[in-house]
Amino acid sequence: MAKVPVQFTLNGSEKAEFIDSGTTLLNALRDKVGDTSPKGGCHQGTCGACSVIIDGELRLSCLTLAETCNGTAITTTSGLAEGGVLQPLQRAFLDTFATQCGFCTPGMIMAAKVLLDHTPNPSRDEVVEALSGNICRCTGYEPIIQAVLTAARANSQNAA
Amino acid sequence: MAIRRGRGVAAINYPTGMNLGGDPTQALVHSTPTGNFMVTLSSVDLGQGMKQIMAQICAETIGVPTDRVVVDTADTDTGPHCMGTFASRGTHRAGNAVIQAAKEARQVMLEVAAEELEVNASDLETDGQGNILVKGAPQKSISIFDVALSAHFKRGRSISGRGMFLIPRSYPEKETGAMKPSTCYAHACTVAEVEVDDETGEVTVLTVKNVFEIGRALNPKMVEQQLVGGSWMGISHALYETTEPYYPNRDHGGTDFNQYLMPGPGDLAETEIIVLERPSADGPYGAKGPGEMCANPQIPAVANAVFDAVGVRIDTLPITPERILRALKAQAAN
Amino acid sequence: MALALQTFATVKDANAALKAQGTRYLGGGTLVVRAANEGDVSVSGLVRSTDPALSAIAVAGGKARIGASVTMAAIARHPGLAILAKAARAVGGPAIRNMATVGGNLFAPAPYGDFAVALLALDATVGTEDGETPIGTFLAGRDRSRAIVTSVSFTLPKTDGFRFLKVSRVKPKGVSVLSIAAVVEQAADGTVSSARIALGCMADRPLRAKAAEKALLGRTLDPDGIAAALTAATEGIAPITDPIASAWYRAEVLPVHLGRLLLS
């Protein structure tokens, strides 16, 4: 089976792998690179658990072929905490009890991060829209919405 | 077009634990050499927070802060038998097993402390901060850290305990059905307020006010998680969910999260949760199982609210816009 | 056969590679990668082109040309296409919109393809290496279409002339119960001078509501004026039945939603 090279930065560090052509980014990250923070909840693009950030844009890694990501910068939830210190967004998920089973959490955090990167003080409707591609079956969404709004408030206080 | 508003109420109860009992759970508790406590189980955390709650129960029983307790669970090479996480049984069954095991461990701990302090074990108490004190003479004390070291290296004692909880199985009497399904019941009452679009049959749930009686809220924030998520699922069951939308016809079953309908983050009802606590006689610190019942009362409450709004009864779940619209058309035809 | 991706700089080379059996064009991946993930073993080769023209948006002289690889997110944020932002945002959640392309949307079976409904109402033309095809003709023949779609082009409607509505069970992101796009122009006296109405989920692909369009001509956009159009809206439709809604329901509420859109 023909292997193709892929090279990208993952959470700031260079990665290069040989993969089977046609491998999804999700499988490449999980099985080759060893970053299991993106989750395979559906492999259909309908749950958002595999969400990652590619060059600043939210993407579904289950529908993205790894070889189309050559030269990109990829961010995953496992790369957010620096030196073991949680980012305000992660902290907010803890403080608002926004995680239950935790399976959707990394994808939710990716979706929320992209929102806050572009819109530091989002309205509730903007938060709802930003999370709309991510399924949670445990929480009923409200604690997650509150987590993102809490993180936004923390961001704006830090900025001020 | 008219948006019509209505409200409905429902009240329910729900048994804690496997129906008819007969569902054992065991726990082991032991101290490490420096006085941390390990709870060993084979119970499963589905996201409801089993590990955290068992740590708090163990900590409460032994008399140490929760962060001194580690829960090792769901490894069949180490954990003793648990029937499983279902039927609102996890906290009740495993919690009782942990209490029993922790009490036994605590007793050994106090005995070792008594030897160190040269008093009777019955004269000792824990301060909840990691120390054992002589009742009425708190200046005379020893840390659990030192007690554990002493037990391990000086006195050869195992600060440990075994716990087992079993509700004996009830067998229904064939002709009368006399039986004991459960030893304790949680309760709930929900009032739902909806708007119904009488041209499309679309329902918006405006508010749900849920009152739950759950015995004891062992961790109020985690109870809230369960109850809020459960209330959402109840509304979801009422209005959205099925794998067979044309039951009993098998066609058109959804195969993804686009087709399997559940309320999105833009469909949330304003949700109020109120918790009452009537401790159950056999619950761990009085707790009952809230995990399942919290998703039940919203379904009939929403159904009754839809009737209140537009005067049609939908007796088939889910209460889809199509079912409402068909009923409204039938109502208009009569 | 394992799945393999071939990338070409030009559309021409990609078109040539697509002639091989079992190959499909890879746009945003939301359709073909999903199919492969779900075990559709009929797809063994994926082909894509990185030609920059495919990702270009050109708006000038009241006309727009959108490259086939342009994503829904790119349309939604393009200042010259503000009129279409609502239709572009109707597709998927944020991540899907960063991936789903204009070209792909033309091939999405109902209940998907909401943006194609908008394009049908805009009377767009679909560009391939073989030339331009009216969108209606293109959609009718899309199952046999093999040439890579390179662009869609259309005349931009007046700001208040374009209306779009997507009805979903789940909010804010859910697939369509139905979608409606309408380009309605009114004369100085308020009467309708021209109307194009396109419907989603009223067949397996976007459909023009020609009887309703005709019934709207010369009428005013008020309850009495649109009544005939609403009655005519269901002519010729064959709504889909799926897990979201039945054909019966879709047909029942089409006039209701069309009426609300026209009166909005």
Place this chain on the structure above:
Amino acid sequence: MELRKNYFADVRKDDLHEVGQPRPRSDSPGHVTGKTAFFADRNFPGMLHLKMVRSPHHHARIRSIDTSEAEKHPGVVKVLTAKDVPHNVYTILILIQIGPEDETVLADGKVRWKGEAVVAVLAETERAAQEAAAKVKVDYEVLPAVFDMEEALKPGAPLVNEYHGRNYYLYDSGECRKVRFGDVEAGFAGADHILEQSYQSSPIEHAPTETTGCVVVPEGNDRFTCYTNTQAMFFTLDNASIILQMPGSKLHFVGGTVGGGFGGKVDVIVEPIAILGAKLTGRPVSFIYSREEEMQISSPRAAEKVVIKDGVMKDGRIIARKVTGYTDAGAYSRHSPYGAQKGAGHYPGPYTIPNVWIDTYCVYTNRTPSSAMRGFGVTIGDFALEVQMDRLARLIGMDPLEFRFINAYRDGDMKAHRQPTEGAALIECMQEASRAANWPVAEKYMAMSSYVKGA
């Protein structure tokens, strides 16, 4: 959330230190950093992927299975059929003596629902397994199928499951679980009004974000480690032991971190066949349901039909209630016989009614086997009961909330299944709901208590 401590303060000591405190969850930091290890986050060199060939028919005889082309497909390591499974006919509740064994791990001679597992393919990659699965040839003779519970119970209906020999589960009490309390017919005869109504649901999926699955690793010492998201560790291990005719001591299950369960992960479906694959190949095996399988193949909450007949007095007392419940088990039992009889223990709801008659049936049809889900045996029943309560209240012109107070059970009241009520709190929940929802009821109801009068 608000805790209303004023209720039941006399029976509760609020003297706890760790319990009752909103301590942070110990698992949350792992979730927000993506470090929590779910079963599928473990990857092993040489791991094989298992894909199932499934029945395209609702009910069919299998004339023959030809796996020769699939076995030759590049990357395929093993193809399993019924003959490879040591104890192929099983039922999970056999562990608590609820039989008969009625389900096949891999179909043997017959399929009874569309989607039933027939052949398991193990290959180096998911893609190779999918391609090979498409090459398995199964020759079916399609049989008449039955989907409607009432049709299934009629004489002459197609027989769904030969291991039962009839389209319903046979309890020791007969064709249904029964509860008989008082004299229901006398109650109806004396009632001011009779109301009979039927309620229906269709199957509901748990839809956890993490699909059902496991990863099995041979440890090289004749033991197998199974990383799983089962909701019940030993229940699954012990059933796997029976199916594989392998001592339980050879099995090591590791789990307990599950991406949502809701009752959907208590069937023992993926583990036995994956362990068998690992045993026969000596390789790690991953068997993870696709989302499509999770939605349509994994057991849903059963469809139910509930018929309630009530006799009610003008003053609001319900004096007779007859409930007939039907649970659509699909083609196999799994947990459904248990769920159906849980309904019998739950009816007539949290109300004290002197004359009660309950029959609950577990019915077999040619659909995806149903099983446990959050609220098992009760959720749909509560929908039926509480809509019926609303109807009854309106029938006699009474406020629906006040009507419930009149009938609410209280400590000491005898339930239909002949247990005295203990620890009741329905009245207090309704009182608080009355306040919270601004739904006033008469003062006498606000003055009621669940406690035994005078106690």
